[in-house]
Amino acid sequence: MRAIQFTEYGPPGVVHVAEVAAPHAGAGAIRVAVRASGISPGEIRIRSGEMRDVVPLAFPYRTGFDAAGVVDEVGEGVTDVGVGDEVFGMTTTAARGANADFVVLAAWAPKPAAWSWEEAGGAAGAVETATRVLDRLAVGAGRTVLVQGAAGGVGTVAVQLAVARGAIVIGTASEANHDFLRSLGAEPTTYGTGLAERIRALAPAGVDAVFDCAGGALPDLVAIAGDPARVVTIADLTAAAHGVHLSHGAPADDTGTALGASADPMALHGLSLAVTLAGEGRLRVPVAAAFPLAEAAAAHALSETRHARGKIVLVH
Template sequence: MRAVQFSEYGPPEVLQVAEVPEPHAGPGEIRIAVRASGLSAGEARLRSGEMRHVVPLTFPYRTGFDAAGVVDEVGDGVTGVRVGDEVFGMAHSAVRGANADHVVLTAWAPKPAVWDWAEAGGAAGLVETATRVFDRLAAGSGDTVLIQGAAGGVGTVAGQLAAVRGARVIGTASARNHDFLRSLGVEPTTYGPGLVERVRALAPAGVDAVFDCAGGALPDLVALAGDPARVVTIADTTAAAHGVHMSHGVPDDGTALAANADRPAVHGLGLAVDLAAQGRLRIPVAAAFPLTHVAAAHELSETRHARGKIILMH
């Protein structure tokens, strides 16, 4: 089967679509024939080598964490799903490999009928990440939540999920994305110098929680929250220096990185199915590329101007 991988750090050109052996579903797992899979900004940072001192890789490294497709193998002990079902879900975070013709999923849910394959292919990672962070922040009804980088893949879903929890949501994005954020129920403002003053003008009483999806502004975000414990980042590797938690869901493999990991919030997938059916959760797709054009997809990710999730179609 075809799978995207790279064997050295570098620019998008190091990515290859290689022929590799097919994986098979083990106990508690399912395998799908992939129709669409997601590309994350974090994985582009892994490929570039930016994260090599935080998340060292073993080569060749296969990419892709979330995907959607048709079940073609069901492992021992699995109930409630059959061969032929359409699902979306996540691979094991230590194995990945979702940017491939077949992938084994360890968490999944039925594909909502209102989502096309592209939307479903990028949904699981966004939903899990946003749910994990808001669970940690205990953000909910009556809170004012600030999302830094609200027009990106995770940010677009985080804004919607915060609103579902009853929070008032303020999100930063470039001016060209402000109407888009309003369509998601998010009050927009711009990022960059003057952020503290702009947010305080919108929320004079302050913000209760901050979800940083972009990085590069932690001093301002801590100032707005009033306490570094009220800020969680998924993008800024300087988090510890500011007393901020950097959230990730790597497996419990005994490493120092795993010791600081949050428990993956796979319960968010079932909620996403219900919200999608109610018309309360959209998965904005920035662009969809054929699997063979994965380098171009990574190039778009590196611009950091993609509005929504970047998808690979299979």
């Protein structure tokens, strides 16, 4: 089968299609014939080498964490799906390899009829991440949350999930994306210099939580929240220096030491909630662009600009 991988750190061009052996579903897992799969911003940083000291790799490294497709193999003990069912879901964080013709999923849910394959292919990682952080921040009805980087793949989903919880949401994005954020239920503002003053104008009583999807602004975000414990980032590796929690779901390394020691529990319950919200018309997965599998390098290049509105996906 075809799979996307890289064998060295470097620019998007190191990503390529390789012919590899197809995986098979073990106990408690399923295999799907992939129709669409997501590009992970975290893997962009891994591929560049930026995170080599945080996430050590064994090459070749196969990319992709979430996918949607048709079940074609069911492992022992799995009773909730059958061959031919349409699902979306994610691999284990250790296995990955979802950017391929076939992938083994460790967690899944039925593909909502309202979602295209492209939406479903990029949904699971964003839903799990957004749910994990919103849970940690205790975002709920009547609380005000600032989503920094609200127009990106995780940000767009986080905004909608927070709105569905009854929260008041402020989202930062470039001005060109402000109407888009309003359509998702957020009050938009621009990022950058003067952010604290703009937030005070929008939320005179202050904000209860800050979800940082962008990175690079933690001092301002901590000042806005009033307490680093009320800020969670998924994008800023300097988090510890600011007393901020960096949320990730990385597994422990094979020695059982630090790599996974600070990982948060995966919020897999978010997948079934997403199905419910999608059926009610309350959750879409905005797709910035869809590329053929063979153009994975171009998809990585677009993600690296950090200006994509929504998820970037590969179609199979």
